[in-house]
Amino acid sequence: MKNRFTAIILAAGQGKRMGSEVAKQFLMLQDKPVLYYSIKAFEDSDIDRIILVTSEDQVEYCRTNIVEYYGFQKVVDVICGGKERYDSVYNALIKTELADYVLIHDGARPFISKDMIKNIMEQVILDKACLIGTPVKETIKVVDCGGIIQATPNRNTLWAAQTPQAFEYTSIKKAYELFQQELNPESLGITDDAMVYEAYCKLPVKMIMGDYNNIKLTTPEDLMLAKGIVKQLLC
Numbered sequence: 001m002k003n004r005f006t007a008i009i010l011a012a013g014q015g016k017r018m019g020s021e022v023a024k025q026f027l028m029l030q031d032k033p034v035l036y037y038s039i040k041a042f043e044d045s046d047i048d049r050i051i052l053v054t055s056e057d058q059v060e061y062c063r064t065n066i067v068e069y070y071g072f073q074k075v076v077d078v079i080c081g082g083k084e085r086y087d088s089v090y091n092a093l094i095k096t097e098l099a100d101y102v103l104i105h106d107g108a109r110p111f112i113s114k115d116m117i118k119n120i121m122e123q124v125i126l127d128k129a130c131l132i133g134t135p136v137k138e139t140i141k142v143v144d145c146g147g148i149i150q151a152t153p154n155r156n157t158l159w160a161a162q163t164p165q166a167f168e169y170t171s172i173k174k175a176y177e178l179f180q181q182e183l184n185p186e187s188l189g190i191t192d193d194a195m196v197y198e199a200y201c202k203l204p205v206k207m208i209m210g211d212y213n214n215i216k217l218t219t220p221e222d223l224m225l226a227k228g229i230v231k232q233l234l235c
Helices: 034-043 056-068 085-095 114-127 169-180 193-201 220-234
Strands: 005-011 049-054 075-080 101-106 129-135 149-151 159-168 206-209
Touching: 005 034, 005 085, 034 049, 034 056, 034 101, 034 114, 049 056, 049 085, 056 075, 075 085, 085 101, 085 169, 085 193, 101 114, 101 169, 114 129, 114 159, 114 206, 129 193, 159 169, 159 193, 169 193
Parallel strands: 005 049, 005 101, 049 075, 129 206
Antiparallel strands: 101 159, 129 159
């Protein structure tokens, strides 16, 4: 039987650090919203279904002006996210049906490619949990609250995590269920899905090579870089 894959695309953030009145996932990039590019990559891949997660006041906008306007056929649901990123992921996992594996992706990463999606789909079947990332180029310093350097980790062991992050569906859903039972989940400092999987499944997560162009748009500087990348890709 063919493995069934669902992509969860997170687009509920407000992007306060972008300094724009428009949420970053809806900013225009080469005449299309940032979110378009993420959905398009998964639409053109072997993914079976897409669940789009956005804020409550943007659900109808996404359904009408993104999904229907651009004719995306694999988006089976547009749902409301939660207070934190991990709440949004959990909401989507609850809505996920008929999936053996899920890929969780930030909608503010417009440059995910079909090749990266293909690679991670193949890898998650082998390892049950994996994500894409890139080796860091700079020397990293660990500093205390006073700005004093405490340690310099070996750069050869450091990677910058990206999305998508892929998991066996039943395992990541169970991990998130356990995480949601925590009395004070914010104190755990969870920043990505792999951390939830590692903490509650107690199983390894495989890192595979991503792309340095697969940036997440967070600040105005990122948007300027994105405009350069999209022009290069179109050429």
